[in-house]
Amino acid sequence: MNKIAVFTDRDSKLCDFFEAERFLIFERTPTGWTQTSEANFEKITPSNPALTRKNTSELLPLIEGCNVLAGGALFGIPFAVFDRAKLHIFEIGKIDTELFDGIIEDLRNASAEASAKEAIIRDTKPVETSTPGVYFLDLIALQKECPEISSKKAMMDFLSNTPFLELRLICKHIPPWIENAGAYNVQTVSSDIDGVQALITRRC
Numbered sequence: 001m002n003k004i005a006v007f008t009d010r011d012s013k014l015c016d017f018f019e020a021e022r023f024l025i026f027e028r029t030p031t032g033w034t035q036t037s038e039a040n041f042e043k044i045t046p047s048n049p050a051l052t053r054k055n056t057s058e059l060l061p062l063i064e065g066c067n068v069l070a071g072g073a074l075f076g077i078p079f080a081v082f083d084r085a086k087l088h089i090f091e092i093g094k095i096d097t098e099l100f101d102g103i104i105e106d107l108r109n110a111s112a113e114a115s116a117k118e119a120i121i122r123d124t125k126p127v128e129t130s131t132p133g134v135y136f137l138d139l140i141a142l143q144k145e146c147p148e149i150s151s152k153k154a155m156m157d158f159l160s161n162t163p164f165l166e167l168r169l170i171c172k173h174i175p176p177w178i179e180n181a182g183a184y185n186v187q188t189v190s191s192d193i194d195g196v197q198a199l200i201t202r203r204c
Contacts, residue, residue, distance in 0.1 A: 002027055002028040002104065003025065003026070003027045003028075003036075003065055003066040003067070003068070004025075004026045004027075004066060004068040004069075004070055004100055004103065005023045005024070005025055005026075005062075005063035005066040005068065005069050005070070006023065006024045006025075006026065006069075006070045006071055006092075006095060007020035007022070007023055007069070007070075007071035007072075007074075008020060008021075008022050008023075008024055008071065009021055009022065010022060010040075012024060012038075014071060014072050014092065014093070014094065014095065015071070015072050016071075016072040016073040016074070017044075017071060017072065017073065017074040017075075017078050018043070018044060018045070018046055018078075019043065019072075020041075020043065020044075020071065020072075021040060021041060021042070021043050022038055022039065022040050022041070023038060023039045023041070023059075023062050023063055024038050024095070025037045025038065025039070025063065025066065026100060028100070028101075028104070032097060033097040033100050033101075039062040039063075041059055041062060042055075044056060044078070046076065046077070049077055052076075052077045052078070053077050053080075053081060056077060056078045056081040056082070057081055060081075060082075060085055063087075066087070067086070067087060067088060068087065068088045068089075068090065068103060068104075068107070069082050069087045069088070069089050069090070070089075070090040070091070070092045070103070071091070071092065072091065072092075073091060074089060074091065088103075088107055090103055124142065124146075124149055124153060124154050125137075125154065125155075125157070125158045125162075126154075126155065126158050126162075126164075126167055126169075129168070133163070133164055133165035133166065134164070134165055134166045134168065135158070135162075135164050135166070135167045135168065136167075136168045136169075137154065137155065137167065137168070137169055137170070138170045139151060139154060139155075139169060139170060139171040139172075140170055140171060140172060140194075140195050141170075142154060151171070151175040151177070151178075152175075152177060155167075155169075155175075155178070156177075159178070159183075159184070159200075164202075165201065166199055166200070166201050167199070167200040167201075168197070168198075168199060169196075169197070169198045169199075169200055170195055170196070170197050170198075171195060171196055171198070172195050172196070173195075173196060174186055174188070174196060174198055178200065182203070183202065183203055184200050184201065184202060184203060185200070185201045185202070185203055186198055186199075186200055187199045187200075187201075
């Protein structure tokens with residue numbers, strides 16, 4: 001994460017990608033950022049889409065080892081090629097070591113947030129309360145944090161595989177797949193515009 005490729009014109013000045021003819025490779029060392037190498041290439045003309053894709057793809061070995069690509073405007077087919085290569089793409093207005101530090105810090109924070117979210121999704125399930133066999137899940141709070149988590153993702157495995165006496169659920173509405181399953185008793189404890197509190201037990 002400590003190597004950044006910057007595309008520039010032949011004079012090493014920032015430019016839009018279709019004006020670029022050079023990559024400058026910067027690496028952060030214990031003493032700060034240093035330009036470690038540069039690589040020249042022929043300017044890519046946005047004419048034939050297939051040729052543009054091919055010519056852009058052929059540039060990837062020049063920036064191998066970098067996971068950040070920075071420069072002026074980058075869009076269309078070249079953007080897609082670099083994005084597919086899993087490069088983080090930044091539009092910058094100057095070549096500046098503090099700016100490079102900011103990019104790396106942003107990526108680290110984003111990675112930490114993604115890891116935390118993955119952990120939430122992976123560990124999603126009702127939790128047992130202080131009363132053995134009684135579980136609790138605030139589905140509203142969970143989906144606010146991770147909107148991509150469905151009620152089935154949060155509860156289906158639990159309901160199918162966990163011996164429980166009671167599930168105390170807070171949700172916007174009772175999921176129809178639970179009500180219609182025929183395997184559970186669903187009792188609404190309270191209901192208002194903010195959501196529903198329900199008790200779910202297995203039918204004997």
